[in-house]
Amino acid sequence: MKAVVMAGGEGTRLRPMTASMPKPLLPVVNRPIMEHVLRLLRSHGFDETVVTVQFLAALVRNYFGDGEDLGMSLQYATEETPLGTAGSVRNAAHLLKDDTFVVISGDALTDIDLTSLVKAHRQRGALVTVCLKRVENPLDFGITILDEDERIQRFLEKPTWGQVFSDTVNTGIYVMEPEVLELVTAGETVDWSGDVFPKLLERGAPVYGYVADGYWEDVGTQESYLRAQADVLNGNVDVQIDGFEVSPGVWIAEGADVDPDAKLVGPLYVGDYAKVEGGATLREHTVLGSNVVVKSGAFLERAVVHDNVFIGPHASLRACVIGKNTDVMRSARVEENAVIGDECVIEEEAIVQSGVKVYPFKTVEAGAVVNQSVIFESRGQRSLFGPRGVSGIVNVEITPELAVRLASAWATTLPKGSTVITACDHSRGARTIKRAVIAALNSSALNVEDLEAVPLPVARLQTADGGVGGVYIRTTRGLPESIDIVLLDGAGADLSQSGQRKVERVLSRQEYRRAFPGEIGDLQWPSRVGEGYVTALLHRLDTRGVAEAELKVVVDTGGGPAALILPPLLGRLSIDVLTIGNRLDETYPTETREGRQVALERLGELVASSGAAFGVRFDPVGERISLADETGRPVPDERALLVVLDLVAAEKNRGVVALPVTTTRVSEAVARFHGVRIAWTGTSSAQLAAAAHDPDLVLGADGRGGFVVPESSGIVDGIAAFVHLVGLVARTQLQLSEINARIPTSHIVRRSIPTPWAAKGSVMRAVVEAAGDRQVDTTDGVRVVERDGSWTLVLPDPSEPVTHLWAEGSNDAAAEAMLDEWALVVERANR
Numbered sequence: 001m002k003a004v005v006m007a008g009g010e011g012t013r014l015r016p017m018t019a020s021m022p023k024p025l026l027p028v029v030n031r032p033i034m035e036h037v038l039r040l041l042r043s044h045g046f047d048e049t050v051v052t053v054q055f056l057a058a059l060v061r062n063y064f065g066d067g068e069d070l071g072m073s074l075q076y077a078t079e080e081t082p083l084g085t086a087g088s089v090r091n092a093a094h095l096l097k098d099d100t101f102v103v104i105s106g107d108a109l110t111d112i113d114l115t116s117l118v119k120a121h122r123q124r125g126a127l128v129t130v131c132l133k134r135v136e137n138p139l140d141f142g143i144t145i146l147d148e149d150e151r152i153q154r155f156l157e158k159p160t161w162g163q164v165f166s167d168t169v170n171t172g173i174y175v176m177e178p179e180v181l182e183l184v185t186a187g188e189t190v191d192w193s194g195d196v197f198p199k200l201l202e203r204g205a206p207v208y209g210y211v212a213d214g215y216w217e218d219v220g221t222q223e224s225y226l227r228a229q230a231d232v233l234n235g236n237v238d239v240q241i242d243g244f245e246v247s248p249g250v251w252i253a254e255g256a257d258v259d260p261d262a263k264l265v266g267p268l269y270v271g272d273y274a275k276v277e278g279g280a281t282l283r284e285h286t287v288l289g290s291n292v293v294v295k296s297g298a299f300l301e302r303a304v305v306h307d308n309v310f311i312g313p314h315a316s317l318r319a320c321v322i323g324k325n326t327d328v329m330r331s332a333r334v335e336e337n338a339v340i341g342d343e344c345v346i347e348e349e350a351i352v353q354s355g356v357k358v359y360p361f362k363t364v365e366a367g368a369v370v371n372q373s374v375i376f377e378s379r380g381q382r383s384l385f386g387p388r389g390v391s392g393i394v395n396v397e398i399t400p401e402l403a404v405r406l407a408s409a410w411a412t413t414l415p416k417g418s419t420v421i422t423a424c425d426h427s428r429g430a431r432t433i434k435r436a437v438i439a440a441l442n443s444s445a446l447n448v449e450d451l452e453a454v455p456l457p458v459a460r461l462q463t464a465d466g467g468v469g470g471v472y473i474r475t476t477r478g479l480p481e482s483i484d485i486v487l488l489d490g491a492g493a494d495l496s497q498s499g500q501r502k503v504e505r506v507l508s509r510q511e512y513r514r515a516f517p518g519e520i521g522d523l524q525w526p527s528r529v530g531e532g533y534v535t536a537l538l539h540r541l542d543t544r545g546v547a548e549a550e551l552k553v554v555v556d557t558g559g560g561p562a563a564l565i566l567p568p569l570l571g572r573l574s575i576d577v578l579t580i581g582n583r584l585d586e587t588y589p590t591e592t593r594e595g596r597q598v599a600l601e602r603l604g605e606l607v608a609s610s611g612a613a614f615g616v617r618f619d620p621v622g623e624r625i626s627l628a629d630e631t632g633r634p635v636p637d638e639r640a641l642l643v644v645l646d647l648v649a650a651e652k653n654r655g656v657v658a659l660p661v662t663t664t665r666v667s668e669a670v671a672r673f674h675g676v677r678i679a680w681t682g683t684s685s686a687q688l689a690a691a692a693h694d695p696d697l698v699l700g701a702d703g704r705g706g707f708v709v710p711e712s713s714g715i716v717d718g719i720a721a722f723v724h725l726v727g728l729v730a731r732t733q734l735q736l737s738e739i740n741a742r743i744p745t746s747h748i749v750r751r752s753i754p755t756p757w758a759a760k761g762s763v764m765r766a767v768v769e770a771a772g773d774r775q776v777d778t779t780d781g782v783r784v785v786e787r788d789g790s791w792t793l794v795l796p797d798p799s800e801p802v803t804h805l806w807a808e809g810s811n812d813a814a815a816e817a818m819l820d821e822w823a824l825v826v827e828r829a830n831r
Contacts, residue, residue: 001046002101002102004049008055009023013221016360017323017339019360020360023055028219033106038064038070040111048073049074050077051074051077052078054078057076085191099178107219110217112215113213127176127207134169135169144170152201152207172218225304233267256275258270267285268283268288276294280296280300285302288305290307305317312330315328318336327396337354347367348800385500387799394483401436405510406507407437411445413502419467420446421463422450426561427474427483430475455561461533464713477619491714534565541711541723543727550576551729553614554577556579556603558581560584560622566618578610581599604633609632619705623718638746638748641701642664656697657700658679688708705718707724755802755803764796790810
C-alpha cells in the first residue's frame with residue numbers, strides 16, 4: 001500500500017515563516033514537520049510514498065530527495081497551479097496504481113495509529129475512511145457527524161459557532177480506494193471535503209469515519225506552531241527527538257556546547273553544534289536550531305529559534321519565532337507572538353513588540369521600537385561606517401561576503417592600476433577577512449601590497465608613502481569577537497565622510513567595477529617595511545640628549561604587532577629597556593578593561609622596582625599608549641594628556657595644540673602658561689586628523705592615549721609618541737610625577753543615557769532651548785558654558801542609541817550636580 005503526502009500548500013497564515021520556506025519544511029524541535037510525518041508512515045510500513053508539491057516545490061524535493069536517508073522510496077507529483085486537496089492527489093494518480101492508498105497532510109504533526117486506521121477501513125469494506133479527532137474548538141476545521149455504525153452523515157467545512165453541530169473534526173488523513181479518483185476531473189481545482197465527499201454521501205457510498213485517540217495538531221497558525229513545539233517537548237506526541245536527554249526534559253543534540261554556568265529550565269531543546277554561553281538563561285519550551293549561538297546574559301522563554309541564528313548578550317526572546325540566519329544583537333528584545341523572518345538583523349537595543357511580523361531580509365535599527373509589521377520597507381539601515389570604520393562580530397556581521405562587497409565598492413572609486421596597502425593585526429579573524437579584501441581589490445584592477453601583521457601607524461605611513469589608499473583590519477578594542485575594517489585615504493588617515501558616502505552609494509547600487517582578465521591586479525609583499533618605518537621615525541623626531549640621559553624605561557608591547565617594530569627601534573634609541581609582552585598571541589588580540597588595568601599595575605610594579613624613568617604600554621595595534629610614572633603609579637589617560645602637553649608646550653613656547661572638546665579646561669591653563677594656543681576639535685578621529693594639517697601644530701591628542709606628533713606624521717601614532725616622550729624627558733630631566741603634581745586637578749565626570757534614534761534630534765533641540773542665555777558652543781554636540789567657566793557637553797553617539805554627557809566643575813560635587821541637571825533635560829526629551 002502506498003501513501004500520498006500533500007506538501008503543496010503555501011501556509012499563508014504562517015507568514016513570514018513561510019515567505020521563503022514551504023510550510024512542510026518548518027522545523028518542529030529542529031526537524032521539518034513533513035519529516036515527522038514520513039517517519040510515522042515508515043513506522044507503519046508505508047515505504048513507498050508519493051509527495052504532491054507546488055509552492056517552493058524545489059526546496060521540498062532537494063531536502064528529502066528520493067527518501068533513501070529515511071529508508072523510504074519517495075516520488076514527486078508537481079502541480080503547476082494549486083489544484084486543491086483532491087486535485088493534487090488526482091495529479092499523482094499515475095504513481096498510485098490500482099491499490100488502496102493513504103492520504104496525509106505534510107504539515108500536520110501527529111502520531112495517530114495508521115495501522116489501526118487501515119485495518120478499520122478494510123474491515124468495513126469502506127470506499128473512503130476519514131480519520132477524525134475530537135477537539136475543543138472546531139471552528140478552524142471541517143466538522144463531521146457519524147451514525148451509530150460510524151458512517152459519515154454530514155460534513156461542514158470551517159463553521160461558525162452557530163453552525164457547530166459536533167466536536168469531531170476532519171484531520172485530513174484518509175484511506176481510499178483507487179476508484180474514488182474517477183470522481184475528480186484532472187487539471188481542475190477540487191477539494192475532498194468540499195466537493196468529492198458530499199457527492200459520495202449523496203450516492204450513499206460507504207464513507208466511514210474513524211475517531212483516532214492519538215495526537216494531532218494542524219500546524220496552521222503561529223499559536224499552533226508554538227504549541228506543537230511544546231507538545232513534543234512535554235512528551236504529548238510520540239515523535240523521535242534527535243539528541244540526548246541530559247536531565248528530565250532537557251535535550252541536547254550532538255556537538256552542542258552548553259556552558260555549565262548557563263541556566264536551563266526544561267523542557268527545552270538545544271540543536272546540534274549550537275553554543276550556549278555561561279550566564280545565558282533558557283527556559284521552558286525553548287527550541288534552538290543547528291549552529292545557534294546564545295551569548296552570555298541572553299534570556300529565552302518559549303522561543304523557537306531556527307538554524308544559524310546569533311543571539312547577542314542580554315537579548316530577550318519570549319514566545320517568539322526567529323527565522324534562520326538572523327542576528328539578534330546585544331540587548332535587543334523580541335516580545336510574545338512576534339515572528340522574525342529569515343536573514344534579518346535586529347540591531348542593538350531594538351524592541352520588536354508583541355504580534356509584530358518582520359519579513360525576511362529586513363534590518364531593524366538599533367534602539368528602534370517596532371510596533372507594526374515590517375513587510376515591504378527595509379527599515380532604513382544606518383550608515384555602514386561607524387567611528388571605528390566598518391565594525392561587527394566576525395562571521396556574524398563582518399563576513400567574507402561583506403568584506404568582498406565593501407572592498408569592491410571602495411575599489412570602484414579608485415583609479416584602475418593603482419596600488420592599495422593592506423595590513424592587519426595578528427588575529428585569525430582579521431587575517432581571514434583581509435584575504436577576502438585582497439581578492440576583491442585584485443579583481444577590481446588594483447594592485448595590492450600586503451604588509452601582513454604590522455602596527456596600524458606603520459600601515460598608515462606606508463599608505464602615505466606609496467598608495468592611493470589602504471585597508472587595515474584589527475580586532476575591536478575590548479571586543480575579541482569583533483573586528484574593524486578601517487579604510488585609509490592616500491595620506492594614511494581614515495577615509496573622509498565624503499569618501500565613505502561614495503563607497504556606500506556604490507555598495508547600495510551594487511555597481512562594482514570588474515577587471516578584464518588582463519587587468520587583474522598584482523599582489524606583492526614589500527620587504528623591510530618595519531626597518532623603513534623605524535629609520536623614518538628616528539630621522540624625523542628630535543632625540544637630542546637621549547644617549548646622554550642614560551634613561552631606563554619599561555615597555556609593554558601589549559602582545560600585538562608593536563612587538564615586531566619595537567625591538568629594532570629600542571636598539572637604536574640608546575636607552576636601557578626592560579621589555580615585556582614581546583610576543584604575538586593570536587588568542588589575545590585585544591585587551592579588556594580589566595585586563596588593561598591588571599597590565600598597567602604590573603607595568604608600574606616593574607617601573608618602581610627597576611628604578612626606571614617611566615613605563616609605557618602600547619595598545620595591541622601600536623596606536624595608543626598608557627603611562628606609568630617613576631613611582632609606579634599608572635597615569636590616567638586624561639592626566640597623561642596634560643603631562644605630555646606640559647612637556648611639549650614648555651619646549652616649544654609657541655604653536656597650536658589640537659584637543660577634543662571633551663578635554664578638561666585645565667589644559668587651557670597649561671597651554672597659556674607656556675604661550676601655546678588650544679584649537680578645539682570634535683571627538684572623531686577624522687576631526688583630529690583635519691586639525692593636524694595646521695602648520696603651527698605642535699601636538700594633537702584625543703584624550704584616550706592617542707597622540708599626533710606633527711614632526712612624524714599627521715596621524716595618531718603611539719610609537720612616535722613614545723619616541724617623542726623619551727626625547728622630552730631626556731632633555732628636561734623632569735620626572736612624570738613631578739610634572740603631574742604641578743598641574744591643577746580637574747573635576748570632570750561623564751554619563752551615558754539611552755536615547756532612541758528617533759528622539760536624538762528632539763534631545764539636542766531641548767538642550768539648546770534649556771541653555772537660555774548661557775554661552776553655547778557647537779563644535780561637536782552642544783556645550784553649555786556657565787558664567788564661572790564650568791561647562792556641560794551633550795553629544796549624541798553617532799553609532800549607538802545613546803547620548804553622552806560630560807560636565808566639568810570647580811569640584812566633583814559641582815560637576816555631578818550639573819550632570820544631574822542636564823541628564824534630566826535629556827531624559828525628559830526622550831519621552
